[in-house]
Every structure is written in structure tokens, then in C-alpha cells.
Amino acid sequence: MNAASFSSLSADHQRLQALVGAWRGEEDVAATQWTDAGTATADVLAEAQFGGLFVVQRYRQRRDGTISFGSHNVFGFDQQNSLVTMHQFDSMGFVPMSPATGSWNGNELTLERSSPRGAARVTYGFDGADTYRMKLQFKTAGSDAWQDMVSGLYRRGSPSEMKAG
Numbered sequence: 001m002n003a004a005s006f007s008s009l010s011a012d013h014q015r016l017q018a019l020v021g022a023w024r025g026e027e028d029v030a031a032t033q034w035t036d037a038g039t040a041t042a043d044v045l046a047e048a049q050f051g052g053l054f055v056v057q058r059y060r061q062r063r064d065g066t067i068s069f070g071s072h073n074v075f076g077f078d079q080q081n082s083l084v085t086m087h088q089f090d091s092m093g094f095v096p097m098s099p100a101t102g103s104w105n106g107n108e109l110t111l112e113r114s115s116p117r118g119a120a121r122v123t124y125g126f127d128g129a130d131t132y133r134m135k136l137q138f139k140t141a142g143s144d145a146w147q148d149m150v151s152g153l154y155r156r157g158s159p160s161e162m163k164a165g
Contacts, residue, residue: 012077012079016076018132019124022044023042023132023154025043025134028151028152029150042060042061043060044058044059055074058071058072071089073086082103084101085111086122097115100122101113107126110123110124111123120138129156130156133154134151
């Protein structure tokens, strides 16, 4: 089976390519039940896979010089339901019951996922080809209030600048 060529990708699959690249971010981390408030840096490396049908992203957050959180995210587009999907596997170790799903509103992509622990919402806002914003929020099960977890500004870099880990 041959991989799709970029020119044959749907417009929705092509939009996912905004995530592709090597990025470095400065983050504000809110105090939550999992961590103390503070600042962090993050390295994000995202590659198009299978001709652009999916984007695989590796995220590494550092606090005080050590990796404090890591994730591998797989973004795709569910054509049947017209939804962007994100399967996330992270250093917290929870196996996702289902992917986060969402859609674009202008240059902003918002995805949500629920589990018995609560709901998570992540928003990516693209300010141009070389910067984006990310905001992660969580709502505990039974609550109506979203709490901020992490927000950051990421700038395009080169893969060789990204720290190993």
C-alpha cells in the first residue's frame, strides 16, 4: 500500500502540517494536584507520517534542568466525523480510553478528551508559520470549572537544537 502524497491530502489533513517542525517553548505551569506552580521549557519535535495523514509529536517539558513531563501525540483527521483527533501517550502512564477530538476555529485548534478522572482541553493557536501558543486545561470529574495547567509560547527552531531525552 502506498502512502498518500501531500497534494492528494484533504484540506483538513493539510492543516495538521502546521504542527510539523522543531519547536522550543517557554511555559507557565499552574499549581495543580500533580505539580507546583512555576516555569518550564519545552522541546517539541513533530513529523508528518504516512504522507501527511498523521503528525507524530514528541514533547519534553523541563523544569530545573530535568524532564518533568513527556508525551507522544499522534494527530489525525477523522473524515467520517469531520474531527481532528489526538491520541496521547505520556509519562503519567494513563492509557487513553479514546482520543481527544476537536476542530479548527480560524487559526486555533481545540481538542477535548474525557476520562473517569475528568476532562482535558488543549488549544493550539497559530500566530504565524514560526510561532504558536498552547494552553492545557483540566476539569475534574463532577466539576464545571476548567483549571489552567500549562500555557506556553513556542518558536520554530532546528531539530539539532533540541535536547536529547
